Amino acid sequence: MKRTVTRLADGRELIYFDRRDDADRSAIDERPLPERATASELRHDPLLDEWVAIAAHRQTRTFLPSTDDCPLCPSTPGRPTEIPAPDYEVVVFENRFPSYGDGASGGRCEVVCFTSEHGRSFAELPPEQVQTVIEAWADRTAELSTYPGVEQVFCFENRGEAIGVTLHHPHGQIYGYPFVPPRTRRMLDVARRHPGDLFAEVLSAEREEGVRVVAANDLWTAFVPKAARWPYEVHVYPHRRVPDLPALDSAEREALGALYLDLLGRLDRLFGMPLPYVSAWHQAPVRTDRDLAWLHLELFSIQRAPGKLKYLAGSESAMGAFVNDVSPEDAARRLREA
DSSP states (O other), rough: OEEEEOOOOSSSSEEEEEEEETOOOOOOOOOOOOOOOOEEEEEETTTTTTTEEEEEGGGSSSOSGGGGGGSSSBBBTTTTOOOOOSSOSEEEEESSOOSSSSSTTEEEEEEEEOOOOOOOOOSOOOOHHHHHHHHHHHHHHHTTSSSTTTTTEEEEEESSTTTTTTTOSSSEEEEEEEOOOOOHHHHHHHHHHHOOOOHHHHHHHHHHHHHHHHEEEEEEEOOTTTSSSSSSSEEEEESSOOOOOOOOOOOHHHHHHHHHHHHHHHHHTTTOOOOOOOEEEEOOOOSSSSTTTTEEEEEESSSSEETTEOOOIIIIIHHHOOOSOOOHHHHHHHHHHH
């Protein structure tokens, strides 16, 4: 894997990931960009003991541009974009409109472009391209974990306007949180109080029962959790406890890519449409409870039926008490059949 680090016109870091050693990454970003916006502020909610980022500068971020104005496509003569090169495999760069950044909030936000082809989706990537993305996730997790202001690294993809994406180009994001987020704190608190090995027991029970398993190979199992919150929700666990993506060996990374493509294909075939989804990697915090955590992927869609979405209304939004309209067993069966 060739890794090339360069800078954009406003000083933000950009990293190319290439399988080819001869890839030319000498293009320079010469855009007259304004000064970087890093005005985020962290505020503490004393009632929930949670942190909220106030990032008013994000109101001006690019919103659903036309294909001709996509900032994530490669640069062309007369139309420079966020990626100076005329083509690329996988590229990561600092977000121009970060939720967390170098200001008072600390942390870091990055964008991951999965492919230079605007009209593709992750599910349509060739296996070798998926491996490059996995290598990029692992690389950035390892590097951001060394930053003094980062407490947890979160790799994720939001896909589809129904989810709230503002750019259609296939891409994901990486957050280097300046705190351990509430969901992680709660999971690890439960694991700490549990008399046995919580994550291992959940994985073992799902594999043994089998009714909610969607797909599996020798190194990974994908299943719909027994208490799924979302209409179509799949968790993907490695069979070996590892804290984060960098800890996966080469065989586990290759097996992950194949299984992940399989799952994304099933989601799109479920209703014969590109399903909106969130793909979220749960990794161990950088400095605490790494012995408790178990790396896993949470992949879910808000689409509960053709033309029908699952909205987070009163009970979910106000009280955090989920009501799921689709039984997990039925969701798993439908995904197996897709």
